[in-house]
Structures are given as structure tokens and as C-alpha cells.
Amino acid sequence: MKWNPLFVFYKSNSIVIILLLFSLNLYSQKTVRYDLYVKDTLVNFAGKEKRAIAVNGQIPMPTLTFTEGDTAEIHVHNLLKEETSLHWHGLFLPNKEDGVPNLTQMPIRPNTTHIYRFPIIQNGTHWYHSHSGLQEQIGMYGNFVMLKRPNDPTFRKGIDDLPTLPIVLSEWTNLKPENIHRMLHNANDYPALKKNSVQSYGEAISAGHFKTKLQNEWKRMLAMDVSDVYYEKIFMNGKPSSELKSISGKELKAGDKVRLRI
Numbered sequence: 291m292k293w294n295p296l297f298v299f300y301k302s303n304s305i306v307i308i309l310l311l312f313s314l315n316l317y318s319q320k321t322v323r324y325d326l327y328v329k330d331t332l333v334n335f336a337g338k339e340k341r342a343i344a345v346n347g348q349i350p351m352p353t354l355t356f357t358e359g360d361t362a363e364i365h366v367h368n369l370l371k372e373e374t375s376l377h378w379h380g381l382f383l384p385n386k387e388d389g390v391p392n393l394t395q396m397p398i399r400p401n402t403t404h405i406y407r408f409p410i411i412q413n414g415t416h417w418y419h420s421h422s423g424l425q426e427q428i429g430m431y432g433n434f435v436m437l438k439r440p441n442d443p444t445f446r447k448g449i450d451d452l453p454t455l456p457i458v459l460s461e462w463t464n465l466k467p468e469n470i471h472r473m474l475h476n477a478n479d480y481p482a483l484k485k486n487s488v489q490s491y492g493e494a495i496s497a498g499h500f501k502t503k504l505q506n507e508w509k510r511m512l513a514m515d516v517s518d519v520y521y522e523k524i525f526m527n528g529k530p531s532s533e534l535k536s537i538s539g540k541e542l543k544a545g546d547k548v549r550l551r552i
Contacts, residue, residue, distance in 0.1 A: 319359050319360065319361060320357075320359075320360050320361070321360070321361045321363050322355075322356050322360045322361070322362060322363065323363040323364070323365065324352070324354055324362075324363075324364045324365070325346075325365045325367065326345050326346060326351065326352070326364060326365065326366050326367065326376075327345065327346055327347075327367045327369055328343060328345050328366065328367065328368050328369055328370055328374055328430070329343070329344055329345075329347075329369040329370065330342075330343060330344075330369075330370055330371070331343065331344040331347075331429075333349070333429075335462050335522070335523055335525075336462055336463075336464050336522035336523045337464070337522075338464040340428075340464055340466075341428065342428045342429040343370070343420075343425055343428050343429040343430050344429055345429070345430065345432070348528065349429040349528045350429065350431050350432045350433070350458045350460060350527065350528050351418070351429075351430060351431060351432030352432060353432060353433040353434075353435060353456040354418065354432065354433070354434050354435070355435045355436075355437065356410045356435070356436050356437070357410070357436070357437045357438075357439060358410055358411065358412060358413045358436055358437065358438060358439050358442070359409075359410065359439055360409075360410045361407065361408070361409050361410070362406065362407065362408055362409075362410055363405065363406075363407050364376070364405070364406040364407075365403055365404075365405050366398055366403065366404045366405075366406065367403045368398045368399065368400055368401065368402055368403070368404070369400075369401065370400055371400050372400060372422075372423075373391065373397035373398060373399055373400070373422055374397070374398050374420055374422045374425060374430070375389050375390070375391040375395065375397055375398055375420060375421045375422045376389045376406065376418055376419070376420060376421065376430075377389035377390060377418065377419060377420070377421035378406075378408075378416070378418050378434060379416055379417050379418060379419060379434070380416040380417075381408075381412070381416060381434070382411055382412055383408040383409070383411075384408055387406050387407065387408040389406070389421050390421050391421060391422055397422060410436050412436055413436045413437060413438045413439075413442075414436055415433070415434070415435055415436075415456075415551040415552065416434045416435075416436070417431060417432060417433055417434055417458070418431070418432055418434045419431040419432070424467035424468060424471065427463075427467035427470075428467060431458065431460060432458065433456040433457070433458050433551065435454070435456055435551050437450075438450050448547075449549070452547050452548060452549040453537040453538060453540070453548055453549070454537075454548070454549040454550070454551050455534060455537060455548055455549070455550050455551065456527075456551045457526060457527060457550055457551065457552045458525075458526070458527055458528070458552075459524070459525070459526055459552065460524075460525045460528070461519075461521035461523070461524055461525070462521060462522055462523040462524075462525060463519065463520065463521050463522055464522055470519055474518055474519075476510070480520070481518055481519055481520035484520040485520055489503065491503065534548070
């Protein structure tokens with residue numbers, strides 16, 4: 291069999307080019323690091339001082355922003371007197387990084403640091419929150435943004451390159467989350483009374499559903515409300531109302547476009 295030097299030359303160069311492109315792609319990926327300091331705090335959002343958990347001194351937690359292809363490296367410093375964890379809601383990632391304590395990881399103990407590290411293999415708007423106890427209810431939730439790569443075939447100019455505003459909608463109650471949990475199990479009428487949505491026996495009789503009301507009460511099922519929790523406040527980005535005048539230091543004018551990541 292005869293070897294063709296020209297063929298070997300082209301083949302060798304093809305392999306070199308493939309290896310070079312692979313190396314460039316490998317090293318073009320960026321590791322994006324965040325340090326999150328989880329700490330107890332006291333707040334007064336609805337006329338009563340209450341314990342909350344702030345991360346980096348804020349509620350909700352900081353917005354974490356990545357680009358598809360990045361590697362996320364998130365250092366969680368637990369300054370609480372109790373265990374904590376973080377779950378990345380809706381993300382495709384290795385199971386060991388999923389953040390469910392005593393299942394996919396050990397809880398993050400007080401005064402220790404845990405590092406989550408995983409590749410960002412999707413784009414879109416998601417959120418992250420504590421997966422320990424009821425910590426999410428008192429402040430441990432935040433926005434998780436994954437941008438498209440500019441060279442993505444589906445990248446839309448005029449949409450995917452717009453300045454973005456992350457928005458987190460949340461509720462706040464002055465009750466301890468443990469008390470709410472207990473009341474939900476007891477079919478307590480407190481939230482319905484606060485919202486003026488309790489059904490009386492007189493109303494049930496006049497509607498011809500006295501028997502239904504008795505059956506529902508026997509089953510500890512409340513009558514009229516889809517949401518069994520009463521919240522004192524509804525927040526956007528941790529505030530009752532928000533005013534947007536600029537993004538990234540640029541003043542917004544009439545006609546400017548902004549992308550909301552809710």
C-alpha cells in the first residue's frame with residue numbers, strides 16, 4: 291500500500307484544526323463566581339418586627355446572572371445558627387448540585403461554606419431558593435437569569451440584547467411560617483376571616499348547600515377560598531412598589547425598550 295504525503299498532510303492539519311477549535315471553545319467558557327452570605331436579620335415590612343433571612347444584606351436574594359456556556363461557581367457562607375441549603379429551581383444540572391439537604395447533599399452547617407459548581411447549559415429566567423425548613427418564606431428566594439450566547443442561532447436582535455430588569459414577585463406575612471403550616475393542617479378560619487371570605491351556616495343554607503358545608507367541615511376543607519394563607523403585603527423586588535428610572539447607569543426615556551425577567 292502506498293502512502294500519499296499530500297493526503298497525510300491534509301489529514302494531519304485537519305486534526306490540528308479540530309483540536310485547536312476544541313481548545314478555543316474549552317477556554318472560552320467562563321467561570322462566574324458569586325459569594326452569598328446568609329445571615330439573620332429583623333425587618334418591619336407590615337407594621338410588626340419579625341425575623342427574616344437576608345443574603346448579602348438584601349431580600350430577595352441577589353439576582354444571579356450567567357450566559358449559557360458559563361460555569362457557575364456559587365460560594366454559600368452560612369452565618370445562621372441553623373442549617374441551610376440552596377435549590378436551583380428548573381435548572382438542568384448534576385444531581386449532586388441540586389441542593390436538597392440529606393438527599394443530594396449534606397446540609398450547610400452553621401459557620402461553614404459550601405460551593406455549588408455546575409455548567410450553565412440552558413437560557414431563560416428561573417429562580418433559586420432555600421430548600422431547608424421554611425426559610426424560603428422569610429426571605430431566601432431570588433432571580434436566576436441565564437442569557438443566550440450572542441452567537442446562538444436563535445438569538446433575536448432587538449429582544450435578547452435589550453437591557454433587562456429582573457423582577458421577583460413575593461408575599462409577606464407577619465406570622466411565623468411554622469404557624470401557617472400548623473393552621474393549614476388544622477383548616478383554621480383565621481386567613482378567611484382576615485380576607486372576609488368565611489362562609490356562614492346561614493349562607494350555606496340559603497344557597498342550598500348546608501349538607502355540603504357539613505361534609506366539608508368534617509373533611510377539614512374550607513369553603514370559599516383558593517388561597518388558604520393571608521398575606522399582609524405583596525412585593526415586587528422586596529418593595530410594595532418600584533420605580534424604574536435607569537438601568538446600568540443609563541437614564542431611561544420615553545420610547546426606550548426594557549425586557550422584564552419575571
